[in-house]
Amino acid sequence: MTAVDGLPTARASARRELPPSMVERVTLIMDLFEGRTARLTLEEVARCTSLPRSTAHRILDQLVRLCWLDHTALGYALGRRALGFGGGDGARTRVREAAAGRLHQLQIQTGLVVHLAVLDGAEVYYLDKAGGRFAEAVPSRVGGRAPAHSTALGKAMLAWLEPEEVEARAGEAIGRLTQRTICDVGTLHQELDRVRRRHGLAFERGECFPGIACVAAAVRGPDGPVAAISLVGGASAPLEKIAPLVVDAARQVSRELFPGGGTAAPASHRTTAEPEGAWSPQAMDRLLATGQYGDWQ
Structure with missing residues (x-):
């Protein structure tokens, strides 16, 4: 991965077209979170994935509802389901x-x-x-x-x-x-x-x-x-x-x-x-x- 303003980009920077499937878009977003301490704002997610802000917000909201991500005053972070993979909580x-x-x-x-x-x-x-x-x-x-x-x-x-x-x-x-x-x-x-x-x-x-x-x-x-x-x-x-x-x-x-x-x-x-x-x-x-x-x- 490359970095933009200290943040990982999603896939190669040359890839500008939006991915066609929802699974690919979700993967773009989840790839940004490289550890349990990663915190990203909506603007950072939209910029790094090249997704429209409204699309990024809709996907983030669904991921929070399903506990793949958490949303706090400091931004979005990995949630219970993501952190639970590979072992106990x-x-x-x-x-x-x-x-x-x-x-x-x-x-x-x-x-x-x-x-x-x-x-x-x-x-x-x-x-x-x-x-x-x-x-x-x-x-x-x-x-x-x-x-x-x-x-x-x-x-x-x-x-x-x-x-x-x-x-x-x-x-x-x-x-x-x-x-x-x-x-x-x-x-x-x-x-x-x-x-x-x-x-x-x-x-x-x-x-x-x-x-x-x-x-x-x-x-x-x-x-x-x-x-x-x-x-x-x-x-x-x-x-x-x-x-x-x-x-x-x-x-x-x-x-x-x-x-x-x-x-x-x-x-x-x-x-x-x-x-x-x-x-x-x-x-x-x-x-x-x-x-x-x-x-x-």
Whole structure:
């Protein structure tokens, strides 16, 4: 391959005519991503492939929907499916290993069920679950899935994505599970704004399963959310009182996964990014006053 402005070109530079098939066009785009750290903007993809910008955007959007690529504030990168070729998912293993101690500590401190999950398209995928007797009453399992828009875990991660990506992931899949489930994209955006104003704290009471309540916070890295941690209890569980424990656990896991690195929010959310450092009880009271119980209605 040759290079243009430091970026690999697609095929030989002499080849100017557009490839006739969709498979060839997809291959042109995927060839640009030469490793898991590669980040390209839409303009860079269009320039290096000589595809029309609208065509490149349409293909990139489809590749993101199918998890071949991810889209963050820093550009497009290889997604779960591309990185999963040739072996197990090392990134998820790293997240689970980094969080294991914190999950155990949370469960001991609170006696509640603790979840660790990642965002997979329009769903959350449960990587780990810890809990006592109440765990049997919580209808989740390691390796299971739930709609992201109906869970505190999902909302905690969706809140740090661009609105367009939220709609691409959850727009077509959004639907009602209970009488309290968010069931339209506009209301979901309003709820995600409340999550950001609570500096990342997401709540849900009976939105996914009746009688179940959760509080969650995202584990965030330079490219955005990589996972989320939640505490789960009954509908009357005093989640507001223990919310700081979830925030602290998520922050500690972030620091272990990305030592010395900061967290990034999309450009449209940067003014609401959470501050570093511990929160005082007074600060928590002010944050939680923006939306008691996390109700979206």
